[in-house]
Amino acid sequence: xxxxxxxxxxxxxxxxxxxxxxxxxxxxxxxxxxxxxxxxxxxxxxxxxxxxxxxxxxxxxxxxxxxxxxxxxxxxxxxxxxxxxxxxxxxxxxxxxxxxxxxxxxxxxxxxxxxxxxxxxxxxxxxxxxxxxxxxxxxxxxxxxxxxxxxxxxxxxxxxxxxxxxxxxxxxxxxxxxxxxxxxxxxxxxxxxxxxxxxxxxxxxxxxxxxxxxxxxxxxxxxxxxxxxxxxxxxxxxxxxxxxxxxxxxxxxxxxxxxxxxxxxxxxxxxxxxxxxxxxxxxxxxxxxxxxxxxxxxxxxxxxxxxxxxxxxxxxxxxxxxxxxxxxxxxxxxxxxxxxxxxxxxxxxxxxxxxxxxxxxxxxxxxxxxx
Amino acid sequence: xxxxxxxxxxxxxxxxxxxxxxxxxxxxxxxxxxxxxxxxxxxxxxxxxxxxxxxxxxxxxxxxxxxxxxxxxxxxxxxxxxxxxxxxxxxxxxxxxxxxxxxxxxxxxxxxxxxxxxxxxxxxxxxxxxxxxxxxxxxxxxxxxxxxxxxxxxxxxxxxxxxxxxxxxxxxxxxxxxxxxxxxxxxxxxxxxxxxxxxxxxxxxxxxxxxxxxxxxxxxxxxxxxxxxxxxxxxxxxxxxxxxxxxxxxxxxxxxxxxxxxxxxxxxxxx
Numbered sequence: 310x311x312x313x314x315x316x317x318x319x320x321x322x323x324x325x326x327x328x329x330x331x332x333x334x335x336x337x338x339x340x341x342x343x344x345x346x347x348x349x350x351x352x353x354x355x356x357x358x359x360x361x362x363x364x365x366x367x368x369x370x371x372x373x374x375x376x377x378x379x380x381x382x383x384x385x386x387x388x389x390x391x392x393x394x395x396x397x398x399x400x401x402x403x404x405x406x407x408x409x410x411x412x413x414x415x416x417x418x419x420x421x422x423x424x425x426x427x428x429x430x431x432x433x434x435x436x437x438x439x440x441x442x443x444x445x446x447x448x449x450x451x452x453x454x455x456x457x458x459x460x461x462x463x464x465x466x467x468x469x470x471x472x473x474x475x476x477x478x479x480x481x482x483x484x485x486x487x488x489x490x491x492x493x494x495x496x497x498x499x500x501x502x503x504x505x506x507x508x509x510x511x512x513x514x515x516x517x518x519x520x521x522x523x524x525x526x527x528x529x530x531x532x533x534x535x536x537x538x539x540x541x542x543x544x545x546x547x548x549x550x551x552x553x554x555x556x557x558x559x560x561x562x563x564x565x566x567x568x569x570x571x572x573x574x575x576x577x578x579x580x581x582x583x584x585x586x587x588x589x590x591x592x593x594x595x596x597x598x599x600x601x602x603x604x605x606x607x608x609x610x611x612x613x614x615x616x617x618x619x620x621x622x623x624x625x626x627x628x629x630x631x632x633x634x635x636x637x638x639x640x641x642x643x644x645x646x647x648x649x650x651x652x653x654x655x656x657x658x659x660x661x662x663x664x665x666x667x668x669x670x671x672x673x674x675x676x677x678x679x680x
Numbered sequence: 681x682x683x684x685x686x687x688x689x690x691x692x693x694x695x696x697x698x699x700x701x702x703x704x705x706x707x708x709x710x711x712x713x714x715x716x717x718x719x720x721x722x723x724x725x726x727x728x729x730x731x732x733x734x735x736x737x738x739x740x741x742x743x744x745x746x747x748x749x750x751x752x753x754x755x756x757x758x759x760x761x762x763x764x765x766x767x768x769x770x771x772x773x774x775x776x777x778x779x780x781x782x783x784x785x786x787x788x789x790x791x792x793x794x795x796x797x798x799x800x801x802x803x804x805x806x807x808x809x810x811x812x813x814x815x816x817x818x819x820x821x822x823x824x825x826x827x828x829x830x831x832x833x834x835x836x837x838x839x840x841x842x843x844x845x846x847x848x849x850x851x852x853x854x855x856x857x858x859x860x861x862x863x864x865x866x867x868x869x870x871x872x873x874x875x876x877x878x879x880x881x882x883x884x885x886x887x888x889x890x891x892x893x894x895x896x897x898x899x900x901x902x903x904x905x906x907x908x909x910x911x912x913x914x915x916x917x918x919x920x921x922x923x924x925x926x927x928x929x930x931x932x933x934x935x936x937x938x939x940x941x942x943x944x945x946x947x948x949x950x951x
Contacts, residue, residue, distance in 0.1 A: 363843050385850035396840035400862040409858075412850030457844075 311374055311499050313360070313465055315339040318369035322353055322519075328367070329355050330521045337465075342498045345510035347518035348544065353501045356518070358470070360499065361390050373464060389458035390467040394474065395450045397442040398456075403429075404438040407456050424552050428456040431493060447475045451483055459468035468500040472507065484511055496585050506547050509533065517541050539594060539675035547616040547677050548599045549634060550669070553641035565669070566595055570641045573615050577665045593678075596669035599633065602645040614662035622657045636661070703926075710919035715917040731920035738910055738917075740893060741924065744901035749928075751813065751897060752879040759875045760868055762822045767830025768856050772842060782831075790823040794884075801888055815889040816897070820879060833867040834860055869939035877929055888909045898925055907933045 313336070320330040329352045337343055358364040360371060362383030371379045378386050397406050407425045429435045432452045442450055451471060458466050468487070472480045488511060491498045502508055508515050509529040517524045517540075519534065525537045535543035542550045555568030557575075564575040573595070605617045620638030628664045632647045638661075645661065653659065670678040708722045710731050716724055735741050762811050769775070770782055800819055809815035831900060845855045849945040861868065896904070902925050906918040 358843075361843075361847060363846070385846045388847070390847055392840045392844060394840055396844035397861060398840070398841060398845075409845070413845075413849045413854060426752060447737070461848075 312341075313499075314372040315360070316370045316372070318356070318359060318371070319361060319367045321367045322362065328521055330359070333369070333456075333521070333523055335421065335516060335523065337462075337497045337499065339497055340495050340514045342488065342500065342511060344500045344502060344508040344512035344515045345518055346502055346505055348517055349503055351518045352521040353503075353518050354469055357390075357469055357499065357501050360465070360531050361388055361467055362386050363390075385462070386465075387463050388465040388467060389461045389463040390469065391451075391454045391458050391471045393470045395442070395471075397450060397453055397456040399442050402439050402441050403434055403445075403453050403456075403460050406442070406450075406453055407434075407460055410457070410461060422458050428459045431459065432488040432490070433454045448483060448486075452486065453477070453652065455487070455634050459490070459494060463494075463496055465497045465499065466494060468498065469595070471500075472502070473504075480507070487511070498658070505545050509545070517544060517603075519544075536596075536669065536677065538677055539596065539671040542669055542671070542677075546598060547556050548644055548646060550596045550598050551602070552671075553595040553597070553640050553643065555593055555595060555640070556591040558591065566593055568641070571616070571618055571640050571663070573663075573668075575670070577613065577615075578668055578670070592673035594671040594673075596671060597643070597663050598667065599644045599646040601667040603662050604647070604651070605662055607651070608662060608664070611667040612662075615665050615668075617660045617662050619658060619660055622653050622655055622659065625653060625655060688816045705709075706919050708917055710923045714914055714916050717742040730912075732924075733950050734917045735905070735921045736926065739901055739905050739921075741898070741901060741905075741921065743894060744896050744898045745924065747896065748880055748898035751816050754813075754817050755879040756872050756876045758817075758821045759823045759928035760871055763826030763831045763871065764856065764861065764864070764868075766822070766827045768834055768852075768860060770827070770830065771831045772839070775850075783823045785827050785931055789828070797884070798887060804889055809871075810889050811892050811895050813895070816895075819885070820875075822929070823871070823875060826875065829867050829871055833864045837863055866939040870934040873933060873936055876932060880911060880925075880929055881929060 315333055315335045318330055318333040319328050321328045332362075334355060335343075345356060347353050355364060359366050362381065368381050369379070370377055373386065373388075398409065404425055407428055408421045411421045411424065423445065425438075426435075431440055432455055432458055434449075434452055437445060437449060437453070442453065445453065458623060471487070472483050475483060484507065487498075487500075500508075500511060512529055514526065515529055515532055516526045519540050525541045527531055528534075532541060532545050536545060536550075538553065545551065553568055553669075555566050555571075558565050558567050566573045566575055578606065603612060603614070605614075608614055618638055618640060620636040620643075622634055623637050623642070624635035626633040626635075627649075629649065631649050632651065632653070634645045634653055636643050636645060636659075647653070672678060689850055694794065704722055706719065706723070709717055711727045711729070711808045712719075712724045712727060713726050713730065739833065766785070768783075770778060770785075804819070807814075809818065841859055841863075842855055845859055881899055882897070883899045883903050886897045887903075890896055890900065893901075902921045905921055910922070911918045
């Protein structure tokens with residue numbers, strides 16, 4: 310098989326009860342840009358270092374283009390890595406940083422010069438070749454780090470949170486640069502970040518990791534619209550999904566979600582559950598994204614409205630393109646995202662509805678019920 | 681200028697002069713005839729190199745100078761090389777017994793050198809290295825202080841630089857040579873100066889293991905010359921010998937002073 314394949318990878322650190330990475334399997338096609346995303350400490354950087362050969366694998370196998378590279382030295386894997394802090398050698402100028410690997414491999418001076426010049430041209434580093442990393446801006450250092458990965462002509466490029474040291478504006482610029490660079494390289498890019506927004510905007514495919522386990526793999530749209538569990542649902546989305554904790558009840562053969570006096574007929578969500586809620590404690594969590602909450606009578610015909618509920622505005626965050634409203638009602642606290650033109654005031658009491666077609670239901674264990 | 685600042689400057693100047701004056705006076709006396717040795721001034725109309733000529737005539741100080749250069753140079757290079765290897769492994773590699781090695785290094789720094797003189801001498805005699813360069817050099821090939829300074833310096837260098845170099849195919853020694861040594865220049869200079877000074881000024885150990893004049897080091901020769909009676913009590917000649925002892929140290933220190941202060945400040949170690 311062409312591409313990179315990870316088979317049941319595991320990593321155990323001595324002294325830790327739980328493995329850092331648990332039976333992780335994935336396939337990466339050539340030219341694909343895959344983002345590994347998860348909260349801090351979920352094992353994503355460890356996984357990246359295992360692929361790079363910097364951390365030994367406890368169990369499982371890594372295949373690149375059909376060859377087992379699990380125990381191959383990191384420099385012989387044809388894999389490059391862009392580090393979080395760029396890892397540029399501070400005592401060498403940009404040219405020497407780019408040429409470092411080729412010098413170690415004792416490549417001919419002419420080849421080094423040609424390759425470095427080519428990389429410098431692609432990444433607009435021609436005027437910076439004599440400068441040392443200390444004299445460069447964050448973005449320029451980032452480009453040098455990309456250049457160092459590029460000159461190896463690798464089959465896989467690993468990015469370990471490369472934008473986390475940049476300010477917000479530069480981060481957006483560098484995202485585009487990295488994607489452009491990825492297209493020029495044609496290699497498999499595996500990009501690690503804890504920023505789900507970055508993941509959503511860059512990925513062809515994203516893998517959500519939690520406690521060393523891959524929770525879900527899919528395109529950003531798939532993951533956003535159909536999260537497999539409550540963790541993914543809560544992690545993906547720049548404003549987290551609202552979770553409303555209630556109970557499932559069966560009444561005259563129909564299933565309902567109930568919190569306090571508020572009740573939603575689950576058959577309206579698109580599936581008649583017919584579940585025997587008495588078998589478990591009946592605990593159920595309703596997930597709704599902030600943009601799927603509407604002011605009563607302000608929703609379009611495309612929306613399938615839930616029964617209305619009253620809530621009071623606790624806080625308003627005006628973002629320019631939209632407004633985030635923090636609400637408190639009988640069902641608990643939740644957030645809604647409204648059109649920028651819709652103005653609400655603090656302490657105002659309003660009626661809301663959910664779009665029933667966009668609701669998600671989770672069991673007490675966080676597993677998603679089919680909708 | 682405020683009065684406080686003025687007082688401060690006066691005090692600092694007085695301190696500086698009290699430190700530097702004896703040294704300048706020693707240099708001055710070494711260049712003046714015997715008749716002027718009671719003059720506490722620095723200047724004279726009769727400056728002469730006769731005292732230096734006398735030193736060269738009476739003792740093989742040239743040979744002793746070369747011996748000292750060879751021994752201090754070899755010891756300095758070896759301490760830098762071996763201590764950086766140990767410092768690197770203690771700072772950046774993980775292996776069993778790492779803590780024990782570190783403890784041994786620390787303990788070795790706490791034991792006064794005088795305590796090890798006799799066992800060390802017996803060992804040197806056993807190997808047949810008495811009255812040889814090996815006897816003077818081998819016991820000083822490594823230094824606990826050097827290891828400690830290198831370890832502290834290398835610990836501040838991020839692991840990512842090692843990993844980046846490793847992914848490019850660099851081995852451990854290449855990482856040390858191409859990344860860590862250039863980044864640890866202040867530490868290298870500090871250890872270099874401290875080791876060179878220590879080795880250059882060492883008198884006790886050469887006195888014990890060396891008895892042949894041809895093998896003697898410069899300080900050993902100067903001590904024997906000034907205290908052993910060969911100088912004939914001529915103050916100017918003694919000062920000339922002392923000047924020849926200290927000038928190389930002062931020259932090297934003035935060249936590397938910047939790095940020296942920087943490294944001592946960053947490693948938290950007192951000179």
